Amino acid sequence: MLAPSDYLRVLGDAGVTFFTGVPDSLLKEFCACVTMSLKPEDHVIAANEGASVGLAIGHYIGTGSLPLVYLQNSGLGNTVNPLLSLASPEVYGTPMLLMLGWRGEPGKKDEPQHVHQGRVMVKMLEDMDLPVVVLSDDIAEAEAQTKAAAQQARDINGPVALVVKKGTFDKFAAPKAEADLPMGREEAIMAAAETLEDNAAVICTTGMPSRELFEFRARNEAGHHRDFLTVGGMGHSSQIALGLAMAQTDRPVYCFDGDGAALMHMGSMAITGQSGAKNLIHLVFNNGVHGSVGGQPTVGFDIDMPTIATACGYATAQRVTTKEDLQSAIAAARATDGVTFIEVQVRPGNRADIGRPTSTPAQNKIAMMKFLGVE
Template identity: 40%
Template sequence: MKVEDFVSVLGCDFYTGVPDSQLKALCNYLMNVYGIDEKHHVIAANEGNCTALAAGYHLATGKVPLIYMQNSGEGNIINPVASLLNDKVYAIPAIFVIGWRGQPGIHDEPQHIYQGQITCDLLDLMDIQNFTIDKDTTVDEIKEVMRRYDSLLKSGKQVAFVIKKGALTYGEKIEYKNDNEMIREEIISHIVKMTGENPIVSTTGKASRELFEIRERNNQSHKYDFLTVGSMGHTSSIALGVAINKPNKKIWCIDGDGSALMHLGAIAVVGNVNPSNLVHIVINNEAHETVGGMPTVANTINLIEIAKACGYGYVSSVDNFEDLDIELEKAKDNNQLSFIEIKSSIGAREDLGRPTTTAIENKENFMEFLNK
């Protein structure tokens, strides 16, 4: 189904969400038609954030907002749906459009398997009526569903469309880029060279995939790395938990700007605990690259000042490899909580693979290494 036909039937005037690869057609359409426009389209930090933003839109206009997200974000919407939107509370209508990763019977990555199994169950539990769209769904079917949904929305309930892979199409291509020159995979190679046998906790998405392949090329063990294949936004908290309990080891966290922003409060907690053995690196390409490349707000805020205000003892920002190596050396040698922002370009190798070890194997090897 053409995404233009889909949004026309839904009839919404305001869209907010977190990008998803299954919704690439919708995301590209919104960027092409609206860009980032506070009146019509806002990319949120996390799914709970956009749900509350949508609620505010309804309060101000009386209209029904559209919230888009990957199914992995359902956990983030449970609180605002149950305690804000629900018809037993404020009865705020909304249409959710949810990309279905880990659909049963379709091969996917380990972080999506269980989430995929319970995607529709969670919606049912939240009293959100839902309809699944696949490649064969017609516009007339969507019109009929919306006729049924109309009374629900008017009564202050929420509804959802669950989108299978390839169900929505869009003919226009969008190129996402920035002015940064450093390539993320090369950045991670420099980090690996500097860290030696120090443990690394890396964020979900392409960064962990690149870290895995760098170890393969270097004929190095994967035991040094914990690859956070899911749980976007929680990488620095995982690293904090490791750093607290392994005070004699230098712990390195490779984070991304989208991940850091998703649960920004984690930086405040890290700064308050203030582990002197933790180095928090944020590779900032100003984009949700792993799921398509839509922008984050990291191009308009100062991550360094945020980290400094939250209590990080040493902070720096680099945009070239010479300075990167200098800052990595400083972070390795100093004895204080450190934060390094690395400004990166958008893009990755088209032949970038995925980890060939299982998540359980990764965990067990990493734990064995930590506890030697």
């Protein structure tokens, strides 16, 4: 395995001077090392992977130095446009290294949302004319690969991809994020879910929130037919919820969102706010971190989400931190004529023994559509 600090030194020796990206579970030890080791001006955790490419381009044209963009391969789609229409040697020609965590690697057991992406990732990169290097877990070989990749990026005036398999990086000791708040996210999700109408539909964001909601329903033998667990597609739950709310205007629809997901495609809040939907309540469970992939910080606690929601056109928007205030806010939102927004600030972290959904995504979709009266 590679010691993250050793490999960070390798990248520095190869001429990398700027790091940006969206954290990934396979890269979490490396990401923690970068966060702890670098100055803020040398490292930016971006809203989404495409924005990371933009930051990398800006750094290069301002310094002439090589940037690195890190991401989970599920975020590759967000990078395609800026990579091909901006960074490509056929357009602006911007040298950079991409570091991709290889979720869904063929032959390795992984979650359903990663299998297709993992199978086609290398071919996608090759079809984009990006040189691909599978990073070794031996530091001497990784150093040689990285120096060669950095030089190739400069030679071709474009991006080169470093693909990282599971288990490549060793552990890195980093302090856990903390926040002095009364509720954890799981408690808040339970508090919200237990107040919902029998005919309400829930669109829940990817990662830990969906797992926590699934376990809550299982413990209460309540079934899972009312919940669409958005296991992939980070940042898109709010628009799935809006689409459903517009399709079934007499049904209450709730979006259980996260701060990282909301930030990733924050422009969607403007569309939701201007939609005219009257049956949608958008809750963002904000713990200030990318909790499902290693706990790297977001800017969730640094911005005023309710003010943003109000500016986007939500009928009401508020922030809560306690169970009582959360349940009161949901009750008030139901009585509001228009789409509403509730930010629920919660402590970072989750149970170590949290399970995963036992139904497949296809089964989840079919069960919900039957509940909605579509099938």
